[in-house]
Amino acid sequence: MSNILTVFKRELASYFATPVAYVFIVIFLLLAGAFTFYIGGFYERGQADLLPFFNFHPWLYLFLVPAVAMRLWSEERKSGTIELLLTLPMTMWQAVVGKFLAAWAFIGIALALTFPIWLTVNYLGSPDNGVIFASYLGSFLMAGAFLAIGSCISACTRNQVVAFILTVVVCFLFLLAGFPLVLNFFSSWAPQGLVDAVSGLSFLSHFSAIAKGVIDLRDLVYFGLTIAFWLYASAVVIDLKKAD
Amino acid sequence: MIETRQLSKRYGEFPAVDAITFKVEPGQVLGFLGPNGAGKSTTMKMIAGFLNPTAGSASVCGHDVVDDALAAKRLTGYLPEGAPSYGEMTPRQFLHFVAEARGLRGGQRAQRVDEVIERLHLHGVLEQPIETLSKGFKRRVGLAQTLVHDPAVLILDEPTDGLDPNQKFEVRNLINTMAKDKTIIVSTHILEEVQAVCTRAVIIARGKILADATPAELEARSRYHQAxxxxxxxxxxxxxxxxxxxxxxxxxxxxxxxxxxxxxxxxxxxxxxxxxxxxxxxxxxxxxxxxxxxxxxxxxxxxxxxxxxxxxxxxxxxx
Missing domain, CATH: 3.30.70.100 (Alpha-Beta Plaits)
Structure with a gap:
């Protein structure tokens, strides 16, 4: 546990030691605001909720989370620090989880900094704060799932641009797993059971379920398992590709 | 103490390290010599616990590097080739991070970090990001990192590579002062270094040990011996x-x-x-x-x- 914390602290501090953190946070807040007010029609709807705000999170994350995730392991491999990190007296699992949690916490900080919109909606009306809390939770979990995918893909390559593009593509597929774009690809040849399974993997449907204010255990377990699976895959990939 | 038994690493069909067996005792400085691509770094990576051997085994002070990896890693200080470190951190932050990961806490950590800072003369650069430092300082930060927990075993992969003659001299002095009670493996392709710091030299090429002798014994094999x-x-x-x-x-x-x-x-x-x-x-x-x-x-x-x-x-x- 203390090893995870050690890695976590170093990693989180490293985001703020470079312009990455500030660029990311500013862009995230600007885009979140722009989508909410201009495309989402926050004022025009005349409703005291944050639906126009949360609706765009999946699409924001699609490009911003891979930008955070791409450096997770490919940078360690490129600079050779992976050799240093993995010869410290800690397990691979601790290193993978520590780095992932740091990146997740960083996105959490960016997400928390959107609080003025919550203040605004509470000032303008009386929204259901339970639903808003659930939406924040869902959004944060979804970001974690994106990030875990990015962690694994970042472990595959020492090139950050490749890691970024592949992560965007894989995240896009997971995002739209329940939609015709992806399902049509499967439905022509795969048995119905598989098609249903694929459609059940959609980030979007699980996120919107939570964002409606219903915190269903199945949705939480879904995101938890997704994160655990991709982190496990990260550890396997790192182990396999260490020698390259 | 470091011991390897038939230690091997294969990449597909290519044997990078081929059944290497040797033993290094405390007080010995083993010089690892060989052409580029001979298997020096791969061997060191396996002893340091970064790569797993395909066959054979290695142990550090009796702890197997695979089965008892954490115990072996705790006793080992490892300088990877090129002395990598986190560029955005300052030497002070970096050393504190490594010390913390090495299980040092509170006052003891501060004291150990201060000691290695002293030992490697890092005072002047403590608050600069490592990526802005000169090659010599980066190397010294890398060496400081290996010493922070006062390990029983040191594995240094080309510790003087790319340093100027004064810096090389300093690093060699450092190794000599530590040699007394530690077990040290140094890889190099600078032959004068073997005479300067090593009590024993192992020459490897194509993954095999070709010679294992003291530097003086190796010199005696030369046709120029007594010339x-x-x-x-x-x-x-x-x-x-x-x-x-x-x-x-x-x-x-x-x-x-x-x-x-x-x-x-x-x-x-x-x-x-x-x-x-x-x-x-x-x-x-x-x-x-x-x-x-x-x-x-x-x-x-x-x-x-x-x-x-x-x-x-x-x-x-x-x-």
Whole structure:
């Protein structure tokens, strides 16, 4: 546990030691605001909720989370620090989880900094704060799932641009797993059971379920398992590709 | 103590390290020598616990590097090739991070970090990001990181690579001062380094150990062991004298250094007879030197087999 914390602290501090953190946070807040007010029609709807705000999170994350995730392991491999990190007296699992949690916490900080919109909606009306809390939770979990995918893909390559593009593509597929774009690809040849399974993997449907204010255990377990699976895959990939 | 038994690493069909067995005791500094791609770094990575062996085993102070990896890693300080570190951190932050990961806490951590800062003279750069430091300082930060938990075993992959002569001297001094109670493996392809810091040298090529001896023993394998070199203005006269000494096997002239070298027949001593005869013949000699052997020649002979001679610089040879 203390090893995870050690890695976590170093990693989180490293985001703020470079312009990455500030660029990311500013862009995230600007885009979140722009989508909410201009495309989402926050004022025009005349409703005291944050639906126009949360609706765009999946699409924001699609490009911003891979930008955070791409450096997770490919940078360690490129600079050779992976050799240093993995010869410290800690397990691979601790290193993978520590780095992932740091990146997740960083996105959490960016997400928390959107609080003025919550203040605004509470000032303008009386929204259901339970639903808003659930939406924040869902959004944060979804970001974690994106990030875990990015962690694994970042472990595959020492090139950050490749890691970024592949992560965007894989995240896009997971995002739209329940939609015709992806399902049509499967439905022509795969048995119905598989098609249903694929459609059940959609980030979007699980996120919107939570964002409606219903915190269903199945949705939480879904995101938890997704994160655990991709982190496990990260550890396997790192182990396999260490020698390259 | 470091022990390897039939340690091997294969990449597909290619044997990067092929059944290497050796043992290093506390107080010994083992120099790992070999051409690039010989398997030096791979061997060190396996002992440090970064790569898993495909066959065989390695242990650090009795702890197997695979089965008891954490215990082995705790006792080991490892400097990877190129001394990588987190560029955006300052040396102070970086050393504190490593010390924390090494399980040092509170006052003890601060004290150990201060000690290695002192030892590697890092005071002037403590608050600068590591990526802005010179190569020499980066290397020193890397070395400091290996020492922060005062490990029993040190594995240093090319610790002086890319340093200027003064920095090399400092690093070698550092290794020598630590050698007393630690077990140290140093890889290098700088041969003078072996004489400067190592109590034992292992030469590996194509993944196999080709020689395991003290630096002096290696030098004794050289055909230049007990050879006599001299510089003179009367070249023809000196050549004549050298070829008249019975135990001289060959005489070489190096055009660049303008030195004559007489190579003895195996096991014979020729310094005495040569110096007497030169004096008797009145040949002016500005320098006369007994050679202990040439490491570079031994290295080439061992790693290339018979090719060694072909790769040597062209020399005129007289029978």
């Amino acid at each position: 006599v070199s001299l510089t003179t203005t009367n070249l023809a006269g000196a050549k004549d004298v050298l070829s008249r000494v019975a135990d001289v096997a060959a005489v070489e002239y190096d055009k660049i250094t303008q030195r004559l070298t007489a190579i003895p027949k195996p096991g014979r001593l020729i310094f005495g007879p040569i110096s007497e005869l030169l004096k008797a013949q009145g040949i002016p000699v500005s320098e006369l030197q007994l050679e202990s052997g040439r490491m570079d020649e031994v290295f080439r002979t061992i790693t290339h087999g018979d090719l060694g001679e072909d790769l040597a610089e062209p020399r005129e040879t007289f029978a």
